Amino acid sequence: MEKDEEQKRIEGDIEGLTSDCKRLEGLNALITGGSQGIGRRIALEFANEGADVAINDLSSQKEKANLVAQYIEGELGRDTWIAEGDVSDLDDMKKVREQVEENFGTIDILINNAGINRDSLFFKMEKEDWDKVLSVNLDGVFNTTKAFLDHVRESDQGRIINMSSVIGESGNIGQANYASSKAGMIGFTKALAREVVRDDVTVNAVAPGFVATRMVEDIPEKVKEKIIAQIPFGRFAEPREVARTVCFLASNDASYITGEVIRMNGGYYM
Amino acid sequence: MTEEKMEKKLHNKRALVTGASRGIGKEIANTLARHGADVVVNYNTSHEDASEIATSVELAGKETWVYPADIRSFQEVEEMKKSIEDNFGTIDILVNNAGINIDKFFTKMEKNDWETVLSVNLDGVFNCSKVFLDDLREAEGGRIINISSVVGQRGNLGQVNYASSKAGMIGFTKALARELVRDEVTVNAVAPGFIATDMVMNIPEKVQESIKKKIPMGRFGETKEVAEAVAFLASPSASYITGEVLKVNGGFYI
Numbered sequence: 355m356e357k358d359e360e361q362k363r364i365e366g367d368i369e370g371l372t373s374d375c376k377r378l379e380g381l382n383a384l385i386t387g388g389s390q391g392i393g394r395r396i397a398l399e400f401a402n403e404g405a406d407v408a409i410n411d412l413s414s415q416k417e418k419a420n421l422v423a424q425y426i427e428g429e430l431g432r433d434t435w436i437a438e439g440d441v442s443d444l445d446d447m448k449k450v451r452e453q454v455e456e457n458f459g460t461i462d463i464l465i466n467n468a469g470i471n472r473d474s475l476f477f478k479m480e481k482e483d484w485d486k487v488l489s490v491n492l493d494g495v496f497n498t499t500k501a502f503l504d505h506v507r508e509s510d511q512g513r514i515i516n517m518s519s520v521i522g523e524s525g526n527i528g529q530a531n532y533a534s535s536k537a538g539m540i541g542f543t544k545a546l547a548r549e550v551v552r553d554d555v556t557v558n559a560v561a562p563g564f565v566a567t568r569m570v571e572d573i574p575e576k577v578k579e580k581i582i583a584q585i586p587f588g589r590f591a592e593p594r595e596v597a598r599t600v601c602f603l604a605s606n607d608a609s610y611i612t613g614e615v616i617r618m619n620g621g622y623y624m
Numbered sequence: 625m626t627e628e629k630m631e632k633k634l635h636n637k638r639a640l641v642t643g644a645s646r647g648i649g650k651e652i653a654n655t656l657a658r659h660g661a662d663v664v665v666n667y668n669t670s671h672e673d674a675s676e677i678a679t680s681v682e683l684a685g686k687e688t689w690v691y692p693a694d695i696r697s698f699q700e701v702e703e704m705k706k707s708i709e710d711n712f713g714t715i716d717i718l719v720n721n722a723g724i725n726i727d728k729f730f731t732k733m734e735k736n737d738w739e740t741v742l743s744v745n746l747d748g749v750f751n752c753s754k755v756f757l758d759d760l761r762e763a764e765g766g767r768i769i770n771i772s773s774v775v776g777q778r779g780n781l782g783q784v785n786y787a788s789s790k791a792g793m794i795g796f797t798k799a800l801a802r803e804l805v806r807d808e809v810t811v812n813a814v815a816p817g818f819i820a821t822d823m824v825m826n827i828p829e830k831v832q833e834s835i836k837k838k839i840p841m842g843r844f845g846e847t848k849e850v851a852e853a854v855a856f857l858a859s860p861s862a863s864y865i866t867g868e869v870l871k872v873n874g875g876f877y878i
């Protein structure tokens with residue numbers, strides 16, 4: 355059977371995995387929006403570092419999620435579970451928690467990665483565009499964290515890692531909704547970090563610049579060139595680079611880091 | 625996973641750590657060696673401590689070169705460079721760690737206290753970065769990592785000189801990062817909170833306790849926790865990170 359493009363991408367990812375030790379051995383992670391793009395790469399890196407990985411995504415992504423799960427079990431030899439659910443819906447996330455508990459275990463590391471954008475200039479932006487982006491990107495963090503905080507608190511190495519964006523700090527034309535949601539995640543990170551420090555849970559964020567996922571690949575070539583011209587590194591980030599940073603924060607090496615936002619943007623914003 | 629993929633993250637890299645005879649610098653030297661780097665140990669006066677580090681680096685199976693130089697002196701740094709080049713090779717990773725403090729309230733702080741701290745903590749960074757710049761540019765994925773401090777971000781009583789030097793390092797980091805981007809050299813800083821080294825253990829016990837109360841994690845950091853952050857920034861994992869200041873402070877300053 356001929357491998358489809360999705361499979362080839364995952365195999366390419368697995369080919370590029372590196373690890374000098376199983377830093378996440380014995381830990382369970384949940385990654386929201388884990389069926390593609392950055393989330394998928396994090397799922398694969400985590401499995402490669404020895405973690406068992408639950409993948410959350412919308413039911414419409416089921417096929418992709420299945421494929422990731424198949425590789426995590428088959429190629430990387432870790433346990434996995436597909437936790438179907440919409441992060442923008444608290445009831446859904448509560449159900450997801452029950453399912454995860456029953457079928458997978460309790461979560462040590464929560465990665466709030468699910469996110470969307472609906473770009474338009476503010477004068478054209480409808481309330482709907484605002485609501486939709488905020489409900490997935492920011493309410494989603496609330497809902498997922500609310501549902502899983504008990505798990506993370508009970509862990510010996512509890513970690514919450516939020517996928518923010520350089521846009522949350524620098525702003526960007528046509529992204530008032532997206533920028534607000536990503537800046538909001540930074541506030542959430544810092545506030546929750548202070549609350550859960552006594553439970554030995556760290557809460558941090560990663561703020562990547564533009565990352566070469568399919569979302570960015572699909573931008574018209576001309577526009578892409580314009581963006582790249584603004585990045586001192588002259589290239590987009592690779593999903594690998596984001597995932598490695600998340601791995602570092604999840605590992606025991608980062609035990610004294612909390613409330614921090616790690617910028618990784620190729621010099622785009624300092 | 626194949627053998628090749630298990631290779632250590634700093635395999636084939638050569639690092640120079642300034643002020644590596646004690647405290648954080650010592651731990652950085654050991655940690656980088658553990659991750660596969662050969663390490664030059666720079667220090668100023670603590671000969672015995674420095675040779676101990678050299679031994680532990682060698683025990684980790686890595687090569688080492690020990691060189692005393694007062695980083696305040698551009699000339700001494702140049703001599704160090706020559707010696708390293710002749711005996712060890714060129715440098716891929718420069719960790720500007722050497723630092724001192726002379727704490728006094730500003731009313732009592734003499735010009736001399738200001739100059740001494742600035743010259744080690746900030747001029748020292750200039751001197752070492754300047755002298756090793758060519759090495760780093762030619763390295764594949766060169767790295768400069770500056771050990772700043774939370775005090776440079778939030779200030780602190782009795783540390784006007786120290787805070788200025790550590791904030792200065794942050795400006796240095798961001799400015800040089802922009803210049804070196806095209807050479808694929810990244811320049812980053814680590815800003816530790818209070819870490820259990822001589823620098824902190826010399827503070828009176830009572831004051832130590834009151835500091836700890838202000839740290840959300842309720843404890844000082846360990847040198848290892850700073851050293852691993854440095855190792856991360858030095859590794860290929862951090863290849864898209866530049867001009868960044870990574871806080872390692874147990875929630876002390878968010």
Ligand SMILES: NC(=O)c1ccc[n+]([C@@H]2O[C@H](COP(=O)([O-])OP(=O)(O)OC[C@H]3O[C@@H](n4cnc5c(N)ncnc54)[C@H](OP(=O)(O)O)[C@@H]3O)[C@@H](O)[C@H]2O)c1
Pocket residue numbers: 642643644645646647648649666667668669670671693694695696721722723724744771772773774815816817818819820821822823824
């Ligand atoms: N400890 C903390 O809580 C803390 C927090 C934030 C940042 N930092 C920073 O971390 C760095 C290391 O601090 P530490 O706590 O490890 O200090 P430490 O234990 O006092 O060690 C200082 C090191 O710097 C070297 N050094 C001092 N002056 C030098 C000079 N002129 N030339 C070359 N080397 C010199 C010393 O070498 P000799 O012994 O040979 O003189 C020693 O190896 C400093 O930059 C400090 O500002 C420390």
